[in-house]
Amino acid sequence: MKCYICDQEGKSTEALAICIVCGIAVCKKHQIREQIPVTETYKWGLGEEKVTLPIPLPQVLCTWCHQALVVQKTK
Numbered sequence: 001m002k003c004y005i006c007d008q009e010g011k012s013t014e015a016l017a018i019c020i021v022c023g024i025a026v027c028k029k030h031q032i033r034e035q036i037p038v039t040e041t042y043k044w045g046l047g048e049e050k051v052t053l054p055i056p057l058p059q060v061l062c063t064w065c066h067q068a069l070v071v072q073k074t075k
């Protein structure tokens, strides 16, 4: 599979990861491993509870999603 972002720039680079958010294939240059806190919603009998897991999951993002998710948040 080829890197989607490189393809947009007219280049052809072999992809090595998949962005977990948008699902595009990205090369080493365009993938960012980011630690994202994971919030799980547990449904009980009568309600639900939001729990943030103690250990953030390392996740692979493309540079586009990284901008959208991480850079925005830190503003």
Ligand SMILES: [Zn+2]
Residues within 6 Å of the ligand: 003, 004, 005, 006, 007, 013, 026, 027, 028, 029, 030
């Ligand atoms: Zn690329």
Ligand SMILES: [Zn+2]
Residues within 6 Å of the ligand: 019, 020, 021, 022, 023, 024, 061, 062, 063, 064, 065, 066
């Ligand atoms: Zn993405």
